[in-house]
Amino acid sequence: MATKIFKHLQTPVVPLPIENIDTDQIIPARFLKATTREGFGNNLFRDWRFDNENQPKQDFVLNNPTYAGKILVAGKNFGCGSSREHAAWAIADYGFDVVVSSFFADIFKGNALNNGLLPIQVSDDFLKKIFDAVYTDPNTQVEVDLENQLIKIANTGEQESFEINPYKKACLLNGYDDIDYILSNREQVEEYEGHKPL
Amino acid sequence: MSTDNNIQSPASLPTKEGRSGATLFDKIWDAHVVSSKEGFPDVLYIDTHFIHEVTSPQAFDGLRQRGLPVYRPKQTVATADHNVPTWDQHLPIKEELSRYQVDMLTKNCAEFGIELYGLGHEYQGIVHVIGPELGITRPGCTYVCGDSHTSTHGAFGAIAFGIGTSQVEQVLATQCLLQQRPKRMKIEVNGQLQKGVGAKDIILYIISQISAAGGTGYFVEYAGDTIRSLSMEGRMTICNMSIEMGARGGLIAPDETTFEYVKGREFAPKGEEWDKALAYWKTLYSDEDAQFDSVLSFNAEDIEPMITYGTNPGMGIGVTQHVPATESFEQKEQGSYAKALTYMGLHDDESLLGKPIDYVFIGSCTNSRIEDLRQVADFIKGKHKADNVTVWVVPGSKQVQKQAIEEGLDKIFEAAGFPLREPGCSACLGMNEDKIPAGKYCVSTSNRNFEGRQGPNSRTFLASPLTAAAAAITGRVTDIRELLQEEELVG
Numbered sequence: 001m002a003t004k005i006f007k008h009l010q011t012p013v014v015p016l017p018i019e020n021i022d023t024d025q026i027i028p029a030r031f032l033k034a035t036t037r038e039g040f041g042n043n044l045f046r047d048w049r050f051d052n053e054n055q056p057k058q059d060f061v062l063n064n065p066t067y068a069g070k071i072l073v074a075g076k077n078f079g080c081g082s083s084r085e086h087a088a089w090a091i092a093d094y095g096f097d098v099v100v101s102s103f104f105a106d107i108f109k110g111n112a113l114n115n116g117l118l119p120i121q122v123s124d125d126f127l128k129k130i131f132d133a134v135y136t137d138p139n140t141q142v143e144v145d146l147e148n149q150l151i152k153i154a155n156t157g158e159q160e161s162f163e164i165n166p167y168k169k170a171c172l173l174n175g176y177d178d179i180d181y182i183l184s185n186r187e188q189v190e191e192y193e194g195h196k197p198l
Numbered sequence: 199m200s201t202d203n204n205i206q207s208p209a210s211l212p213t214k215e216g217r218s219g220a221t222l223f224d225k226i227w228d229a230h231v232v233s234s235k236e237g238f239p240d241v242l243y244i245d246t247h248f249i250h251e252v253t254s255p256q257a258f259d260g261l262r263q264r265g266l267p268v269y270r271p272k273q274t275v276a277t278a279d280h281n282v283p284t285w286d287q288h289l290p291i292k293e294e295l296s297r298y299q300v301d302m303l304t305k306n307c308a309e310f311g312i313e314l315y316g317l318g319h320e321y322q323g324i325v326h327v328i329g330p331e332l333g334i335t336r337p338g339c340t341y342v343c344g345d346s347h348t349s350t351h352g353a354f355g356a357i358a359f360g361i362g363t364s365q366v367e368q369v370l371a372t373q374c375l376l377q378q379r380p381k382r383m384k385i386e387v388n389g390q391l392q393k394g395v396g397a398k399d400i401i402l403y404i405i406s407q408i409s410a411a412g413g414t415g416y417f418v419e420y421a422g423d424t425i426r427s428l429s430m431e432g433r434m435t436i437c438n439m440s441i442e443m444g445a446r447g448g449l450i451a452p453d454e455t456t457f458e459y460v461k462g463r464e465f466a467p468k469g470e471e472w473d474k475a476l477a478y479w480k481t482l483y484s485d486e487d488a489q490f491d492s493v494l495s496f497n498a499e500d501i502e503p504m505i506t507y508g509t510n511p512g513m514g515i516g517v518t519q520h521v522p523a524t525e526s527f528e529q530k531e532q533g534s535y536a537k538a539l540t541y542m543g544l545h546d547d548e549s550l551l552g553k554p555i556d557y558v559f560i561g562s563c564t565n566s567r568i569e570d571l572r573q574v575a576d577f578i579k580g581k582h583k584a585d586n587v588t589v590w591v592v593p594g595s596k597q598v599q600k601q602a603i604e605e606g607l608d609k610i611f612e613a614a615g616f617p618l619r620e621p622g623c624s625a626c627l628g629m630n631e632d633k634i635p636a637g638k639y640c641v642s643t644s645n646r647n648f649e650g651r652q653g654p655n656s657r658t659f660l661a662s663p664l665t666a667a668a669a670a671i672t673g674r675v676t677d678i679r680e681l682l683q684e685e686e687l688v689g
Binding site for chain 2: 196197
């Protein structure tokens, strides 16, 4: 089954310089009652974005028209906590294609990649450069080139290469899917089951 | 704390063929690799897949879209736990979306041939409580579940970790998971614990020392004589919170304590099967010359009863210590730190001792087992909760609830103003109606103190069952050691 393809992107960014953003902040548990994958974007960062009367909080970046774009840039240890894939769905459903941080929690990273949402881990220095650039000029564009594994601040020309598992990179570039890959190993799975330790 | 960052070069990483010095983790991993190809993650075989109502419906939809069956339905176990009421479970679920989600699990299990321990079933309960108590969780096996606290099952010397819903679909479709081998960390704890200090304090202490991200990228093996001296339930509490330091999972080598616990349980191997299993399980330990990517060690004597003050589980202190000052952090961290203290209504250098609290929650996959309930009951017997506190005791499973009633613990709880509710995840994540109101403080035996975790704008202090019970009695954050000492003097 084909999934979303990602190759290249250049857009302004949305800065969220908070560390240890956990998946309960990205999508609180009370919004996990839906049984489909759609619509979670409406509740992305719900309690930071809306007050008790469901009115937008003006000081939260998603409610600030100055910042827009398809790249979310956040502080270190992004996506820690619960394994809920709803967090990746909410970010993608809101309209982001890339999340940049100086450190990602493991499960979130995997969930994002499985949904065509690219998590890019950059150095602390480069993260600071992006924040500085966007706070100097909110129209700052960031360019992501997956084929060459490069992230670049378009305005300043500063760039950094990023790591990605070669298999996962191929999946994103071509829209491949893990299940298709494992299904192609079915004979080996059956053979394994014939001699597994217990 | 001593740190020995012994990073291996790729050349010395264990391989399947002819290696010495294998870690327990690598022994189990290698025994479950179906295929391994350069540049690809390993195809890892999953022995048992636990599913629940919240993270599975989209996975079943995916199977339908692909026209695939569940490949090994008999290796899949389902229960309803995250989104169920903990009162009047015999009545239909009032809230429509929750009822629909739980009904969807029932429908999906029936359609795909999966055993469901749903509401009303004698085996229903929190997925990480029922697996072990039913003898489904065993040494040397692989377990996954769409829940990050799947790491709990590692207490048996198993590889167990949480996955996302796309991966739930993957395991339903193939009984395998594409997974890269993580790095391995060893955390040793040695020495004698103080009275009133237990497994929960050990793990909160470790996380406070290495931070909520200190274990990211690693699978942790817990070792040392303090860990070894813990019961299986204490070991589960430790492994449960591995994810709270970012580690994908944690495990403890199986020993007589493990074998004794598993033996005779409902689905444990019996007769010849048991003998065969036992012989294999006895080979499951890290070799003496095993190489870890990182080794940390701690002294049990240094551990006080712990409590968290912030909005991630790494923000913990000994109960007599003071909240750290903002300026003690690096400048780039100060903004996030100040935000956390503001959320919690605390200030720099504040002592939590004596702070009035509003709620006490005893439950969750971390601390809702029979030993937790016994320990609390033993302490509160003959006492009563403080007037300013609401207490919820939520057993981890129907089996735990039944055992508690058989032992008369429910009567002790009731007399103390601690109603014993029905099993579920409850106020750990506030998905059902068990929510802590905005601005209120809850001393909770659960595993996460994130903003809004227990309800919008709720404030969580994570602690052990004993520290939570002490807070319920005094109405304040309390050093359990003082109360125990007073009792000793009186007694």
